[in-house]
Amino acid sequence: MKLFRSIRFNIILGALIAFFSALGTFFPQSPVSPNKVELYRSLHPLGFKILNFFGAFNLYQTWWFMGLLGLMAFDIVVCKLWNKPPDIGATALPPENTDEEEAEKRLSQKERALRLKPFQFSMDSSLSFDQAFKKASSFFEDHGYAVHDEFYSPSGAAFLATKHRLQRWGSYIAHIALVIILIGALIKALYGFVEMDPVMEGNAVAMKNRPWTLSVDKFTVHFYKGTFQPSLFSSALRVKAGDKLIGQKTILVNHPLDIHGVRFYQASWGAAGMFRTVTLDLGGTFLTLHQRVPKKVPGTPFSVTADILMPDFTVSNGHADTASLDLKNPAVRFLFSVAGKPTPPLWLFSLYPHVCLKESPDGTLEHAETPPFSLASVDPILFSGIQVAYDPGYPWVILGALLWVLGLILLFYLHRRRFWVLIEPRGEGETQFSIGAWSSRGGREFEREFNSLMGQMKSHLNIMEVPR
Amino acid sequence: MNPELILIQIALAAYWGATILSFIYLAYKDERLNRWMLNLLGLGIVFHLASFGFRIHSFWQISENRYFLPINTFFGALSYLALAVCVAFFVIESRHHLGILGAFVLPWASLSLGIAVLIASPEISGLVPALQSYWINIHPVVLMTSYAAFGNAFGVGLALLVQEYQIKSRKPTPLCYRLPSIEELDSLNYRIIAAAFPILTVGIIMGGVWAENAWGRFWGWDPKETWALITALVYAGYLHMRYMMGLRGKKAVYVSMFGFACVVFTFVGVNFLSGLHGYLSKG
């Protein structure tokens, strides 16, 4: 237990968490980029096995990393509950028992404790002891200080005056907040879910974690002029439980649909090789084709079929392929036949009207002469990537975050001040004040405030300073 | 030529001029140098702001970008960072007469803007849908403001190391008497970090809220997020070591400098790791 309470252990623990978190950023993580993990596996099969054993490719979900986080949360609680911070502002003038005979001894200890305060002031007054005690405490109260821990004996009296005592709780609140955030994360890990549901425009898909179906009636994407950079994409989404419609909204990035805490995000979009129509430019006349529906080319013996669409055409191992699901380089394969006899398929590109690739029966490609027709346009059927997430821990995270901000504001931006005041009778109606002070900021800023407050106190008590 | 680029080049020249003057001021105790340095810095800030104004104007020509700040690109981010460092220094200097620290702080701002102008592309493009959120005006701005403060703390830490080394060597140069004292530098370093740390964490939390809104998760261990967390952990370690364990002086500065190294890596290095937050990727 002592180990867990030591601040050194906590710092080492924090350093370990930082170190492993950093390590994780240098390996592809399977929840984020599974393709890269696969690539790594194929490039370094042995290295992959070893690293995978330690969970390097899903580091943040490994039991040991979770364990470190849990230990940290546990430690924060232990540390904050049992450890008193070395807070000068919290120390009283010692000691605090009330044995009358010991009063003299206690006072001398108080005086020594006072000597050690960073800011000090002492003065003599002609007020009587009782009066001095009352006037001094009322002075601090008038200046917005709370007076407490009063100690009174005929041989001397002492009290504490503090302001902005809340500052002290900042640290506690901030640490509790961290634990709440971690609890929120735990709740999410236990009860939350995330799923990715690609839905073709006009289709419906059943959810995995809820007995609901998603349908995208209309998917819209706009591009910045002359680029394939989307400026906006949105889905008209309907969510049904059985036959009952439970939610409906046109969702955009940053504007999800929320149904009882289950949120539907517009995450991605793409073309999967389906299209409604393509249009061929036959040198002035246009021919519109539906997918896989053969059509006669007017005035020729040919019939043509638009077969498949590659949204981001690339050649891999000599074969046609797509590099991504983005519409970066759309290409369509056309099958021709003359009197029922097929000729080799041709690939046409909507961005490059003069390029034409011929596909041989084994699938390899070669350049062909520019044909007398070109691909005028494609109307692809897009899918909308809907991410559905349920995070019951989120309100906890938000609560923790708010507490964290509150705690830090108290801790770092509030200026706590504390005065230790010791009053001793000096015979013949004379009373001596010794005052020590501490502030959470310290330094010159407080020095000025301290000096001016002591000046005011002197004039308030109407007394002369006497050399120490 | 684009007025934005002309203005920013003037600002860059002014920053470098101020930086060079601050180094001469280190070597020669001539108060005029300090004044010129500040004037030049102020001039640079004015031109920089003007340039930023032009950038916003052309950025908003694209209707989707309207009322979002142009800090989505590496250029915009570095430029804003340099501006924030300079303004923070200008404010701290004028309050505490710490012009002598210019040589420890201004090079980083000048370097940052220099990289922006010479290497990064100033091209303006439309925001991807994920960035079209009012959070873009808050989350990166808050974070970069804390980075700027950490940059200042780094400069203060450097000055402390110089001062400590001089006094330990028993052969102090005249510079020793002109730099602020070890204890002042130590407490300034601490106070800047103590003020910037809450800003950093608030920025990270805002990022989480935005991510929850845009991507459906508060935290996703994306490299940028992870490195921001590491940065916060290091600075939290610094605050704890200083406050709870009484770590001060040279060793405390080493810890805070490690924190700043994390800031730099979060800002620059992560672009080579992150898909989501990369200034170099399409975001």
Next chain:
Amino acid sequence: MQIVVAGLSHKSAELALREKFALLSFSDIAQKIKSSPITDAVFLSTCNRFEIYASGFAGGVDGPEVLLSFFEDLIGKTSSREDIYLYSGLEAVSHLLKVASGLDSLVVGETEILGQVKEAYERAKSEGLTGKIGNILFQRALYVGKKVRSETGISVGQTSVASVAVELAQSIFGNLSESSILVLGAGQMAELMIRHLVTKKSPKILISNRTRERAEALARNFRAVVWPWENRQEALEEVDIVLSSTGSPELVITKEMVESSLKNRRGRSLFMVDIAMPRDIEEEIHHLEHVYLYRLEDLEHIVAKNLEGRSAEISKAKEIIESKTAEISQWFKALKEGRELSFKHSDRPKAPRTAAG
């Protein structure tokens, strides 16, 4: 218009002679000037120099001769004229600027002289001794004195062991008003050091000596607290500066003592000065973190380097003085022609931490 300066300084005259002048009362001299043909005068009297700047004479008298006889008048014919230097015209102007800038001082660049020039001028003015030329000249001299110090390194670095120690303490703690000092030993050196520290507003001085009486005597002079010699280790946990100058033959503070106190210091710096022979403080202590131990020879070495550094700046200071002398000469010329030029007093920049003394 004649401008003449006559005077003697540490460079020209013996201490005994300078003392005679230093003892003269202000009002006596002022009275004697009023009854002399000098109509515009400022005189400067410090322990290192006595000078009269005269920039106006009644009715065609020979300025230098008037001044020399005035000097003889002051302390009788015993002073030989060889001890007295005389400058006139622009040479006198440039001499004044040099004096104000601290170039003519025993310790080059010292700042005290500027205050003394200012005081001398203000007193002469309030007595009605000065005229237009004198006013302009002295205002100009004060401006140049400040300018030289802010634009050259002539005043950088302290030039005595005690003030170097204080300046180092400031380089570690900044404003010393929050610091506390433990003084071990109650000898002369300790007293000198405290005197330097007191001007820096240090509120907390603990004096500890093997014989308590001497500590008490010293403590009374400086509102200091006497600390029991046996408890000095306890004080090590609290104080910022330790100054040791005891005559003890063995070490007064050992490494063990400092090491054990460091635990409770929470990383605050500890500045230790050992000016005792033989040493009071164990040398190894310097290698502890946060502890800076300076010995007498370290301080002396810094003094020597500072003096060297100041001399290296003399030529820069002279350049400024030359150009300002030339400006004044232009002004004189213009005045002769009946025009009056105005000087450009550029605003004085704020010096963040200038060395005093």
